[in-house]
Amino acid sequence: MNLYNIDVVTIVSSLVVSTVMLALVRPFRTNKVGAWVLIFASQLIAIALTNGPIYSGAALYLTVHAAALALALALEVRYPRTRYADEAAGEWLLNGGYLILKRIGGPIVVLMIAAVGLQRAPWGLAARGVPVWAQSIVALVAVDLLRYWLHRWKHHVWWWWPFHRVHHLNENLTAIEHARMHLVEYVIAQAGASSLLLAALGIEPAAVLYGFALPAGVIAGVVSHANLDFPRTRVPWWAYVVATPNVHAVHHDKDGMNHNFGEVLVIWDVLFGTWKSPVEVGRAFDFGVHGMRAADTVLREQLLLTTKA
Numbered sequence: 001m002n003l004y005n006i007d008v009v010t011i012v013s014s015l016v017v018s019t020v021m022l023a024l025v026r027p028f029r030t031n032k033v034g035a036w037v038l039i040f041a042s043q044l045i046a047i048a049l050t051n052g053p054i055y056s057g058a059a060l061y062l063t064v065h066a067a068a069l070a071l072a073l074a075l076e077v078r079y080p081r082t083r084y085a086d087e088a089a090g091e092w093l094l095n096g097g098y099l100i101l102k103r104i105g106g107p108i109v110v111l112m113i114a115a116v117g118l119q120r121a122p123w124g125l126a127a128r129g130v131p132v133w134a135q136s137i138v139a140l141v142a143v144d145l146l147r148y149w150l151h152r153w154k155h156h157v158w159w160w161w162p163f164h165r166v167h168h169l170n171e172n173l174t175a176i177e178h179a180r181m182h183l184v185e186y187v188i189a190q191a192g193a194s195s196l197l198l199a200a201l202g203i204e205p206a207a208v209l210y211g212f213a214l215p216a217g218v219i220a221g222v223v224s225h226a227n228l229d230f231p232r233t234r235v236p237w238w239a240y241v242v243a244t245p246n247v248h249a250v251h252h253d254k255d256g257m258n259h260n261f262g263e264v265l266v267i268w269d270v271l272f273g274t275w276k277s278p279v280e281v282g283r284a285f286d287f288g289v290h291g292m293r294a295a296d297t298v299l300r301e302q303l304l305l306t307t308k309a
């Protein structure tokens with residue numbers, strides 16, 4: 001079994017995470033079975049679409065992401081920041097649908113950018129023989145800085161906000177909610193801009209995996225959206241560096257959207273004056289968008305059909 005190729009590990013791990021999710025989330029309802037089917041399907045779609053040499057590492061990514069999701073879901077059941085009512089179960093189905101959308105959109109964008117062939121340019125880091133660990137650090141820092149500014153623009157540029165708003169419509173924040181993102185935002189700003197920058201820097205696939213895909217999927221995706229109350233009373237030094245659940249929760253609070261834009265690293269917020277401590281919020285988080293209600297189906301949200309609260 002080679003972890004760097006699509007193989008049985010990915011398929012088994014996908015099945016395990018989906019099943020763990022289903023087992024942990026109670027009560028057992030039809031929509032959770034539906035979500036399980038959707039998450040499992042999203043893994044299978046990703047496996048099918050990433051079966052090529054430019055995706056070396058895709059299986060490892062899918063396995064680690066699935067494991068992180070399962071672990072976060074287990075911790076959320078044991079130590080939730082907020083115990084959500086049963087009505088929130090419908091969001092499982094919605095986010096399962098979003099996961100499928102991402103798993104289709106991401107690989108297609110990456111393929112299109114790879115077709116340009118930028119990553120083989122002579123100025124690229126791989127072409128110059130820079131070691132993988134150094135390329136990984138460059139990838140992490142460069143892409144995350146780009147995404148910090150893209151994220152600020154999404155909040156402040158009039159045509160970006162309706163797309164990014166979809167990600168903010170969650171009234172319950174849990175690890176699975178990271179998937180809720182408009183396809184336009186995902187294709188252009190997340191998968192597109194990141195892959196284009198990585199290609200322009202000539203970063204090789206292994207460093208893309210370690211420096212970009214894994215940190216973005218596990219930290220910016222699963223960890224920062226987890227329904228875990230951390231840090232609560234005392235902020236450790238590393239919460240000024242990496243996005244933790246409560247630090248990103250400040251950004252999802254209806255009154256906190258001008259803070260904590262950083263996705264993997266939040267040192268950008270510290271540097272550019274947008275970091276806000278979760279301790280400073282001083283009350284329970286109130287997630288969502290003022291005056292807005294989610295449309296609650298993937299199609300309606302993709303059509304930007306939000307309703308006034």
Ligand SMILES: [Zn+2]
Nearest residue numbers: 151155164251
């Ligand atoms: Zn935002």
Ligand SMILES: [Zn+2]
Nearest residue numbers: 167225248252
């Ligand atoms: Zn978020």
